[in-house]
Amino acid sequence: MPYNLTVNGKSYAVDVDGDIPLLWVLRDTIGLTGTKFGCGIAMCGACTVHVDGMPVRSCILPVSEAAEKPVTTIEAIGDTPEGRKIQQAWLDIDVVQCGYCQSGQIMSATALLAANPKPSDGDIDAVMAGNICRCGTYPRIRAAIKLAAQG
Amino acid sequence: MAKRILALTLGSALAVVGLVAAFEPIRGHAETSGGGALKGAADFASIADTKERSKAIFAEASRVLTHPRCINCHPATRSPTQGEDMHPHVPLMIAADSSMGPAGLACSTCHGPENRGIVGSRLKSIPGNAHWQLAPESMAWQGLTVSQICQQVKDTERNGNRSHADLIKHMGEDHLVGWAWHPGEGRSAPPGSQAELAALIAAWVDTGAECPD
Ligand code: FES
Ligand code: FES
Numbered sequence: 376m377p378y379n380l381t382v383n384g385k386s387y388a389v390d391v392d393g394d395i396p397l398l399w400v401l402r403d404t405i406g407l408t409g410t411k412f413g414c415g416i417a418m419c420g421a422c423t424v425h426v427d428g429m430p431v432r433s434c435i436l437p438v439s440e441a442a443e444k445p446v447t448t449i450e451a452i453g454d455t456p457e458g459r460k461i462q463q464a465w466l467d468i469d470v471v472q473c474g475y476c477q478s479g480q481i482m483s484a485t486a487l488l489a490a491n492p493k494p495s496d497g498d499i500d501a502v503m504a505g506n507i508c509r510c511g512t513y514p515r516i517r518a519a520i521k522l523a524a525q526g
Numbered sequence: 527m528a529k530r531i532l533a534l535t536l537g538s539a540l541a542v543v544g545l546v547a548a549f550e551p552i553r554g555h556a557e558t559s560g561g562g563a564l565k566g567a568a569d570f571a572s573i574a575d576t577k578e579r580s581k582a583i584f585a586e587a588s589r590v591l592t593h594p595r596c597i598n599c600h601p602a603t604r605s606p607t608q609g610e611d612m613h614p615h616v617p618l619m620i621a622a623d624s625s626m627g628p629a630g631l632a633c634s635t636c637h638g639p640e641n642r643g644i645v646g647s648r649l650k651s652i653p654g655n656a657h658w659q660l661a662p663e664s665m666a667w668q669g670l671t672v673s674q675i676c677q678q679v680k681d682t683e684r685n686g687n688r689s690h691a692d693l694i695k696h697m698g699e700d701h702l703v704g705w706a707w708h709p710g711e712g713r714s715a716p717p718g719s720q721a722e723l724a725a726l727i728a729a730w731v732d733t734g735a736e737c738p739d
Contacts, residue, residue: 394643416649417636418616430635435642435652487630494630501628504618505635 378442382407383451393439397431398422400438401448409449409478413507420506421475423482424448430486449478457488457523464523472510480506484520493524561593564718567729580733587726588672588738591679593716595706599660600667606660607668610714621660633658641710650712657702662686676737690731698724 380387382405389404396415401407401424413421415434422434425447433441452458461484464470471477480503487494487502494502499517508516565586573579590596598607604621607614622628627635637658641651661667664684667675678684679693688696697703697720704720718726730736 416644416647417652420617423635429632430630432636435636435644436638437642440638483631490629498628498630501620501622502630505631507617 376439378438380405380438380442380446381444382446383448383454384445389438391438394437396434397424397426397436397438397441397446398433401433401446407448407450411475411478413476413479418507419476419479420483421479423479423486423506425452425482425486428489430483449482452482452485455485455489458485460523460526461485461488461520464519464526468515468519468522470512470515470519472508472512476506476508476510476512480508480512480516484516484523487520488523494520561589561715561717564589564722564726566722567726570729576733577736580730580736581738583726583730583733584676584736585672585738587723587730588675590706590716590718590723591667591675592672593706593714595709595713595716596703597667600665601660602666602668604660604663612668621663624659625662626659633660641708643711651710653705653710653713655702655705659702673738680735680737690735694724694728694731697727 376393377388377390378393380389380400382401387405389400391400391404398410398412401410402412410424410433411421412434413419417432417435420432422432423430424433425431426436426441427444428447447455453462458481461481465477465481470480483503483506487499491498491502496517499520503513503516503520567583570579570582570586573582594607594610594612598609598612601607605615606619606621608616619631619633620628624632627633636652638652638654639656641654643651665678665686667678670678680690682688685693699720707715707720709715716723
């Protein structure tokens with residue numbers, strides 16, 4: 376099936392089965408490999424992208440549901456005001472360890488800040504619980520979100 | 527000697543059983559494969575006392591209300607449970623004020639308007655419905671007895687101000703309630719059907735909406 380995807384403001388015409396997860400199309404068809412595959416079953420958050428401004432787990436989102444809607448990935452999240460603040464805070468705090476989970480962490484943190492500009496510790500934990508980090512960077516993630524919320 | 531051989535044989539037989547148990551595949555449930563039949567109102571006709579009949583009808587309907595597909599989203603705390611064994615939702619999720627998740631992590635981050643199949647995983651699908659959300663706090667059912675659930679269902683202070691007629695309609699027509707019988711691959715469905723549940727609730731109302739003791 377042909378689908379028109381709008382990813383990071385650019386149009387892509389892809390010809391794939393409608394039930395293929397968006398993640399596979401982003402990585403394998405379009406070639407945007409910043410978004411990571413962790414679990415494939417919506418449990419780790421590594422594949423988080425924004426569709427229509429809302430965070431979604433792209434590993435389980437059929438591409439047919441993302442067609443004709445704006446998709447934002449880690450490659451362009453720095454173009455949004457919240458994304459820019461989050462990425463700067465990530466650098467300032469030096470959050471990243473191995474980095475594998477971090478695209479998803481940044482996409483979720485940006486969604487949090489956009490929905491809740493001054494999140495409490497509880498707010499941060501509630502939203503970021505959906506993103507697993509095998510390196511255990513959680514304390515730095517929380518600190519960086521707080522720093523981003525100030526700036 | 528004979529004894530020793532017997533013990534050995536028994537020992538290895540047990541070990542084999544253990545191995546088989548350990549490697550038993552996670553049992554899947556085909557979609558709408560059922561929790562079996564739900565009794566209809568007619569099955570309770572032999573109970574002469576109307577009050578007692580009403581109680582028995584609710585007890586039968588409660589087989590649906592307490593089924594994991596229903597009660598997982600009527601948790602005791604404001605976090606949903608999951609699966610046939612009703613374990614805490616993975617990842618940890620909270621209802622927040624909206625009943626649809628905290629600002630920045632809505633239920634819809636993972637749960638779409640339809641069930642979503644997954645290929646190549648023990649988890650066969652992610653459940654979904656357009657109205658996916660937790661029941662309100664006043665409708666927490668986990669940890670309650672069937673009698674207490676019944677009281678809650680009738681109590682307009684705690685049931686979203688629903689009349690008895692509203693209850694029949696809600697159980698019989700609500701799209702999210704109906705999802706329970708179409709739970710997606712890998713999940714069991716409650717007994718009966720949505721229409722049969724609505725008929726039972728209607729019969730319960732007709733007999734005075736009495737609650738089991
Ligand atoms: S890869 Fe999508 S949530 Fe883990
Ligand atoms: S930084 Fe290594 S998994 Fe998170």
